[in-house]
């Protein structure tokens with residue numbers, strides 16, 4: 459890794475002459491909800507959105523939020539941009555670039571996409587996405603920038619262009635990211651030097667964002683973790699996502715509660731979760747803590763979640779690409795790199811990826 463220059467921190471909002479410039483890439487459910495809790499012009503924190511298909515609506519009217527936690531309100535961001543180049547031209551230096559697209563590394567290289575927004579060694583990159591291994595392409599492309607990895611349990615959806623509904627939950631967990639894989643094996647990050655400095659700056663950015671989201675944005679359950687604990691949260695959420703999401707598609711389109719009431723599917727879901735549970739100590743060097751919901755508890759609480767469909771099933775039904783690589787492919791590969799096979803996950807991965815491929819070949823008339 460190249461030496462990290464002694465770079466000033468991203469803006470803190472304390473200098474009246476220097477606003478903090480924050481931009482969200484991906485103005486969907488998660489992006490609009492968390493951006494709306496992070497725009498505080500009176501504190502000199504100015505949050506903008508980069509939108510795509512919903513750009514005309516957002517530019518004209520802002521975002522209508524219908525929230526369980528904060529009531530209904532309209533969010534008028536600092537600016538809405540139709541593209542990354544437009545945002546890069548408008549603001550010479552972005553302090554924070556927050557990526558809230560779906561994580562689809564097999565479809566698009568979003569680290570390359572955001573490059574025009576990133577000032578080398580300064581801009582802090584924040585990734586609020588599901589799955590594991592999402593940080594790696596950003597760390598490879600931006601070796602000198604602080605990265606904050608973030609996991610949210612929010613339940614939110616964009617019900618129509620510019621209308622975002624938050625159904626429940628607000629929790630977001632944040633942690634600096636250097637390179638967890640080398641951290642676990644005692645590599646770059648734990649070896650001191652540049653890794654240590656990057657880790658420190660990532661942790662500072664995580665703490666700063668947590669303060670703004672919590673104190674100014676009213677998100678009471680924002681939490682800051684160390685790098686490995688944050689990965690622990692990612693892998694724990696993966697227990698739910700990797701078990702329920704692909705199974706909902708492969709079982710023919712069944713919702714979560716419906717699946718856990720079927721004895722064979724319930725055993726299968728438990729098997730996937732237990733496989734991850736047993737692998738985690740070897741992948742991350744620590745096991746899940748006492749406070750983390752066990753597979754049995756997850757299954758039990760899902761019984762009440764009637765009518766809920768996992769996002770992967772909604773994507774499949776709408777003909778959109780699924781987050782198959784970050785939810786299945788990456789964990790299988792990361793675990794294999796640590797000498798751990800995840801056979802149930804590997805089967806789900808192979809089958810789901812194939813379903814997607816066959817559908818696409820059909821669309822292209824290549825069947």
Ligand SMILES: NC(=O)c1ccc[n+]([C@@H]2O[C@H](COP(=O)([O-])OP(=O)(O)OC[C@H]3O[C@@H](n4cnc5c(N)ncnc54)[C@H](OP(=O)(O)O)[C@@H]3O)[C@@H](O)[C@H]2O)c1
Nearest residue numbers: 484485486487488510511558559560561587588612613614
């Ligand atoms: N929704 C939830 O409740 C929830 C909860 C926990 C975690 N997550 C995770 O959070 C992440 C975001 O999910 P989401 O539900 O917010 O997805 P979403 O509603 O589909 O939003 C993604 C947004 O990114 C935009 N986008 C994609 N590529 C873009 C590009 N190149 N330039 C500009 N905009 C681009 C999309 O625009 P288009 O409309 O043009 O495609 C869309 O508006 C995912 O990893 C998801 O798994 C979601």
